[in-house]
Structure formats: structure tokens, C-alpha cells
Amino acid sequence: MIVSIIETLRNNLKATAIACIVIAVGLAVWGSFFVDTHHAHTQAEHYPFFWALFGFLGSVLLIVIAVILGKLGIMTREDYYDD
Amino acid sequence: MMIDIWFHPALYLLIGGLLLPLFRQGVLKKCFLLAVPIVTFMSIIYLDNGVHGEVTFLDWQLVFGRVDSLSTIFCYIMGLMAIIGTLFGLNVEEDGQHIAAWYYVAGSIGVILSGDYLSLFLFWELMAFASVFLVWFGRRPDSVASGFRYLLVHTLGGLFLLGGIMLRYHATGGDLSFVPLNVETPDLATWLILIGFITNAAVVPIHSWLPDAYAEASVAGAVFMCAFTTKTAVYVLARGFAGMDILIVLGAIMALYAIIYGIIENDSRRVFAWDTVSQVGYMVLGVGIGSELAINGACAHAFAHILYNALLFMGTGTVLYMTGTAKMTELGGLFRKMPRTFLFTLIGGLSIAGLPLMSGFVSKSMIIAASFEAHHVWAAFALLLASAGTFLLAGVKVPYYIWFSGNKADRDIMEKASDPPWNMQAAMAVAAFFCIFIGIYTPYLYDKLPFAVHYHPYTAYHLAEALQIALFTGIAFFLLKRFIRPQPTISLDVDWFYRMGGRGFMWLDNRVLQFIDNCVGGVYYYLGLLPLMTLARFWSWFDWHGIDGVVDGTARTVRGIGGIVRRFQAAQIQYSIFFAVSVTAVAILLFVIV
Numbered sequence: 001m002i003v004s005i006i007e008t009l010r011n012n013l014k015a016t017a018i019a020c021i022v023i024a025v026g027l028a029v030w031g032s033f034f035v036d037t038h039h040a041h042t043q044a045e046h047y048p049f050f051w052a053l054f055g056f057l058g059s060v061l062l063i064v065i066a067v068i069l070g071k072l073g074i075m076t077r078e079d080y081y082d083d
Numbered sequence: 084m085m086i087d088i089w090f091h092p093a094l095y096l097l098i099g100g101l102l103l104p105l106f107r108q109g110v111l112k113k114c115f116l117l118a119v120p121i122v123t124f125m126s127i128i129y130l131d132n133g134v135h136g137e138v139t140f141l142d143w144q145l146v147f148g149r150v151d152s153l154s155t156i157f158c159y160i161m162g163l164m165a166i167i168g169t170l171f172g173l174n175v176e177e178d179g180q181h182i183a184a185w186y187y188v189a190g191s192i193g194v195i196l197s198g199d200y201l202s203l204f205l206f207w208e209l210m211a212f213a214s215v216f217l218v219w220f221g222r223r224p225d226s227v228a229s230g231f232r233y234l235l236v237h238t239l240g241g242l243f244l245l246g247g248i249m250l251r252y253h254a255t256g257g258d259l260s261f262v263p264l265n266v267e268t269p270d271l272a273t274w275l276i277l278i279g280f281i282t283n284a285a286v287v288p289i290h291s292w293l294p295d296a297y298a299e300a301s302v303a304g305a306v307f308m309c310a311f312t313t314k315t316a317v318y319v320l321a322r323g324f325a326g327m328d329i330l331i332v333l334g335a336i337m338a339l340y341a342i343i344y345g346i347i348e349n350d351s352r353r354v355f356a357w358d359t360v361s362q363v364g365y366m367v368l369g370v371g372i373g374s375e376l377a378i379n380g381a382c383a384h385a386f387a388h389i390l391y392n393a394l395l396f397m398g399t400g401t402v403l404y405m406t407g408t409a410k411m412t413e414l415g416g417l418f419r420k421m422p423r424t425f426l427f428t429l430i431g432g433l434s435i436a437g438l439p440l441m442s443g444f445v446s447k448s449m450i451i452a453a454s455f456e457a458h459h460v461w462a463a464f465a466l467l468l469a470s471a472g473t474f475l476l477a478g479v480k481v482p483y484y485i486w487f488s489g490n491k492a493d494r495d496i497m498e499k500a501s502d503p504p505w506n507m508q509a510a511m512a513v514a515a516f517f518c519i520f521i522g523i524y525t526p527y528l529y530d531k532l533p534f535a536v537h538y539h540p541y542t543a544y545h546l547a548e549a550l551q552i553a554l555f556t557g558i559a560f561f562l563l564k565r566f567i568r569p570q571p572t573i574s575l576d577v578d579w580f581y582r583m584g585g586r587g588f589m590w591l592d593n594r595v596l597q598f599i600d601n602c603v604g605g606v607y608y609y610l611g612l613l614p615l616m617t618l619a620r621f622w623s624w625f626d627w628h629g630i631d632g633v634v635d636g637t638a639r640t641v642r643g644i645g646g647i648v649r650r651f652q653a654a655q656i657q658y659s660i661f662f663a664v665s666v667t668a669v670a671i672l673l674f675v676i677v
Contacts, residue, residue, distance in 0.1 A: 031547030055555035
């Protein structure tokens with residue numbers, strides 16, 4: 001069952017991707033305009049799409065930092081310690 | 084002394100470990116293997132609140148059983164995890180692995196129930212010395228070296244702890260009881276105890292032992308290791324250091340530092356080891372805040388974390404067990420061969436990422452809410468950023484590169500890949516059940532917490548926040564995945580200093596100290612040994628020719644004459660008669676003439 005569901009999603013990759021994006025955007029719209037924001041802790045959270053942007057830009061930031069540090073020499077060959 | 088008939092839960096595991104080798108391989112042994120942790124768990128459930136197992140040893144009052152709301156929840160989850168871990172490792176035939184794992188759990192339960200520093204230290208060391216065998220049983224190329232590094236780091240941490248205990252013992256005039264320490268104006272003893280505790284919590288920069296050891300441990304051993312050491316450390320921190328400000332900073336650093344390393348990591352077990360450091364960062368931060376909500380959050384997150392982390396290590400451990408590798412560069416496209424393992428690992432991944440209906444959602448959000456409540460806004464946002472990173476790693480990256488990502492695993496790995504034996508699947512199913520159960524039925528976890536809970540995770544705002552962070556993190560991953568595709572590399576970390584430092588010492592030893600040793604040896608040879616030998620040879624010559632010449636000269640003269648005489652004593656009788664007659668004739672002639 002698990003395999004057949006995955007196969008169906010993979011065979012319709014474009015539709016799956018579009019569905020995901022539609023759900024994500026729909027959630028962001030719902031979260032920005034239809035949810036009671038009095039639970040928010042800071043002023044910034046009242047801006048529309050705050051958490052969507054936080055998730056997206058935060059991940060980009062983490063990836064950029066990790067890739068730069070990796071390129072600077074943190075990532076090294078697997079037998080580095082074997083010499 | 085009051086005679087308290089109280090059976091320590093750890094004793095079941097210790098005695099069980101002693102009896103285990105008496106069983107032959109078979110159904111009975113498997114029943115015994117399951118029975119011991121189940122009995123331990125039952126005995127934990129029926130622990131009565133209060134102080135048990137008080138023993139007077141020399142001048143010290145030892146407390147082996149302090150049962151209160153804080154120790155109960157930790158004991159409960161350790162007992163539950165012992166059952167799941169043993170079930171997962173049920174097909175392991177080496178008694179040593181089971182015994183090491185049980186002694187390790189016994190150490191953890193012992194620490195949690197200890198009411199004084201002396202018994203705490205005893206069980207603390209038991210944990211380190213039992214768990215190192217789980218690394219060595221890994222039998223991977225680097226397991227032995229990794230195990231020794233693990234042991235050295237923990238021994239050093241233990242020495243800091245012991246030093247702190249000694250100083251505190253003197254400062255308090257002989258009080259060994261383990262109670263909340265003065266975190267407002269900490270003295271040297273408090274700092275040393277803190278260093279001992281945070282070594283086991285893998286607080287940056289003393290964290291490298293964790294990914295190093297967990298990635299080298301045996302498949303079943305890593306499942307145990309990922310649960311006990313760090314969460315026992317969270318317990319002792321919550322007990323002794325609640326409200327210590329520096330832990331807020333350290334926790335936030337852990338949460339983000341480990342995510343950065345996880346992104347560039349190739350070995351999937353090591354990715355989850357980094358995730359462990361990151362998640363323990365949440366708990367350390369919660370302890371640092373120290374409010375009721377924050378301590379509740381730290382305990383709830385430790386509880387949830389043990390289950391989903393074990394699930395993640397079981398999932399990736401299964402991949403390693405079945406295919407022989409856990410490196411994402413060598414895997415891919417396994418979803419047709421290992422669909423159930425994929426599903427279980429995904430449940431673990433979504434739980435650690437804190438998605439709604441999963442355990443992480445109801446536990447880590449308490450710590451974030453406590454951070455906002457205590458006006459540590461930057462700490463709360465650091466944890467939310469780490470949540471995005473966690474989803475990136477555990478929710479997307481690892482599942483994607485092991486089970487999808489085209490079909491790059493080679494034919495050999497593909498042939499070996501399949502869902503594992505029943506016991507491993509059952510253990511994953513139990514852990515997955517609890518991950519979802521905790522997420523759906525919050526009273527199960529919240530009723531166990533040390534303080535009354537007034538927190539409601541399922542608000543529309545919180546749901547919108549968590550789902551948006553996760554989904555847009557997912558989108559960022561698929562847009563940028565070509566930059567973070569797994570590479571066949573390892574990552575340099577602070578362990579470089581002691582690994583290369585060790586080598587530096589070896590170089591110093593082999594080159595410099597050896598050279599000095601050679602020089603000293605040379606000087607000794609030429610200035611000491613040679614003249615001595617020459618002198619000895621002279622005395623030997625003098626002894627032979629001088630002393631013996633006088634004493635033994637007589638003997639040598641006698642021997643020389645004897646040699647000449649012997650020439651006349653040939654063995655043939657006619658010569659003897661000839662000589663005898665000749666001598667007699669000469670004698671008669673001389674007699675006659677004279």
C-alpha cells in the first residue's frame with residue numbers, strides 16, 4: 001500500500017508538486033489573514049506571511065552558512081584521519 | 084538504621100545481565116530478554132513517592148531511591164525505552180551487547196534515583212563504562228578508536244564532576260546530598276559539577292564525542308546510546324541547575340550549531356546524532372530558563388525525544404543492518420524495498436520536526452513558549468530557526484536521499500535491501516505509535532510532568548506557525564537541494580583538536596622525545612658504557628694474568644708436567660714395560676757406577 005501510494009505520487013510528480021505549493025500558499029494565506037494573531041509574542045509576527053518567510057529564508061540562511069563553512073574546509077576527505 | 088525493604092529498579096537489569104549467559108539461544112532466551120526490561124518498567128510504574136534505599140556508608144548518608152515528580156517521569160521513559168531497545172536488538176546473539184545495554188540503562192536509572200552525589204557518581208561512571216562496549220561492539224573500522232575517545236572524554240567529564248563533588252563536600256562541611264545548586268553566584272565546585280554534567284549533555288564545544296561514538300556504535304547499541312546519556316544529563320541539569328542563565332546561551336548554540344553540521348553530513352546515523360545535539364539544546368535552554376513551563380517543556384521534550392530519536396536511529400540502523408551502509412551517497416531509491424522502514428523513519432522525522440499530531444509538536448513548543456514568556460525573544464527565534472533546520476534534515480533530507488533521489492544505490496545494495504526481521508519492525512512500530520499517541524492525546528505526557536500544565540499546544544495560531552515553517556522549509560530544500568546533495572566527505576569539528584593533539588603528542592613522543600632518548604642513550608654509551616667495558620676488560624685481563632697468574636701458575640706448571648708425563652703413559656703395555664725396564668736399568672747402572 002505504501003509503495004503504491006508513493007508510485008502514484010511519483011508518476012504524477014508535476015501534479016504533486018503543484019498540490020504541495022497550493023497547500024503551502026493556502027496555509028500561508030490562512031495563517032496570515034484568517035487566524036487570530038493575539039497569541040503572537042512579537043510585533044513582527046503580525047505581518048502577513050511572517051512564518052512562511054521565516055521558514056523559507058531561515059532554511060536558505062542555514063543552507064548558505066553550512067555550504068560556505070563546508071567549502072571553507074570543514075568538509076574534508078573521508079580518510080582524513082587515517083594517515 | 085531503619086531497614087527499608089526496597090528493591091531498586093536497576094537491580095532487575097543488573098541481575099538479569101548476570102543471569103543472561105545461563106540461557107541457551109532459543110525462545111526461552113528471547114522471553115527472558117523481554118521479561119527483564121518489562122519487569123524493570125513495572126517496578127518503575129509502582130514506585131512510591133518518597134525517599135527509599137537510605138544507606139549509611141562510613142560517615143555518609145547515601146540515598147539510592149529519591150522518588151519524586153521529576154525523577155518519576157525520567158525513570159518511566161528510561162524503562163519504556165529499555166523495552167523498545169531490547170525488542171529492537173532481540174535478534175542480536177551476543178550476550179555482551181545485551182548486558183552492556185542493560186548495565187547502561189541501570190546506570191541511567193541509578194543516576195536518576197540518586198539523592199546524593201556519591202551514589203550518583205557511581206552510576207554515572209557505570210553508564211560510561213557500560214556504554215563504551217556498545218561502541219566497541221560496532222566492530223566498524225573506527226569503532227575501537229572511537230570507543231577509546233568516548234571513554235577518555237567521559238572519564239575527563241567524570242573527573243570534573245568528582246572534583247566538584249569533593250570541593251562541595253568540603254565547602255558544605257560534609258553534605259553530599261544532590262539538591263538544587265546556587266546558580267546565581269556559582270562557586271568553583273558548582274562550575275566543576277556543571278562541566279561534568281554538560282559533558283554528558285554534549286553541550287558545544289564538548290559535543291564531538293556524540294556523533295563520533297553514535298555513528299560507530301553497533302546497530303542496536305546506537306538505539307540505546309541515543310536515548311540515555313544525554314537525557315540523564317538533562318535530568319541532572321534540571322535537578323541541580325534550573326534557572327542558570329548561561330545554559331540559555333549554550334542551548335541555543337547547540338540547537339543551531341548541530342543543524343549546520345547536519346546539513347553537510349553524509350552518514351545518515353551521524354545526521355541524527357547531530358539532530359540529537361540540536362534537540363538536547365532545546366532542553367538545556369529550557370533548563371536555563373528555569374520557569375515551571377520551561378522545566379515542564381524540558382522534561383516533556385526529553386520524553387518525546389527519547390522515543391522519536393530511537394525511532395530515527397532504528398530506521399537508519401535498519402538501513403545499515405540490511406544494506407551494510409548508512410551513507411546517503413551510497414543509498415537512494417530504497418522505498419520499494421524498505422517501505423515500512425521508510426514510513427517509520429518518516430514518522431520519527433516528522434515528530435522531531437514538531438509537526439502537528441506528532442510528539443515534537445506538543446513538547447518543544449512548551450520550551451519555545453517559555454522562552455517568549457521569559458522575554459528571551461532571541462532564544463525563542465533561535466529555537467524556531469532550529470525547528471526549520473530539523474525539518475530540513477529529518478523530515479526531508481534523510482528520507483529523500485535514502486528512499487528516493489532516483490535510483491543510485493548499486494545493484495548489490497538494492498538486492499540486500501528489504502524490511503528487517505519482525506522484532507526490529509515491531510520495535511519501530513511501538514516507538515512510532517508513541518510518537519503519534521503523545522501528539523494526539525496530550526494528557527498522557529502532560530500528566531506526568533513535574534508541574535501542573537496550563538499549556539495548550541493546539542491553537543490555530545500555533546498550527547499555522549508550525550505548518551508554514553515546515554512547508555516553506557520543504558520548498559527551500561527542493562529549490563536548493565543541488566547545493567546540499569550528500570558528498571562522500573567527513574566534517575572537521577572540535578574533535579580535530581584532541582585527535583590531532585593526540586597525534587601531536589605521538590609525533591612529539593616518536594620524534595622529539597625519542598630523539599632525546601637516543602641522544603641520552605648515545606651519551607651514556609660513549610661516556611658511560613664504553614669506558615666501563617674497557618675498564619672491565621682490563622680488570623678481566625689483570626685478573627687472568629695477574630692474580631690467576633700467581634695463584635693458578637702452580638696449577639698450570641703441574642698440568643704442563645702432567646702433559647709431558649702423559650706422553651710416556653701410552654696405553655700399550657710393551658711401551659710401558661720398555662720404559663719401566665729402561666728406567667730400572669739406568670737406576671742399576673747408576674747404582675753400580677756410583
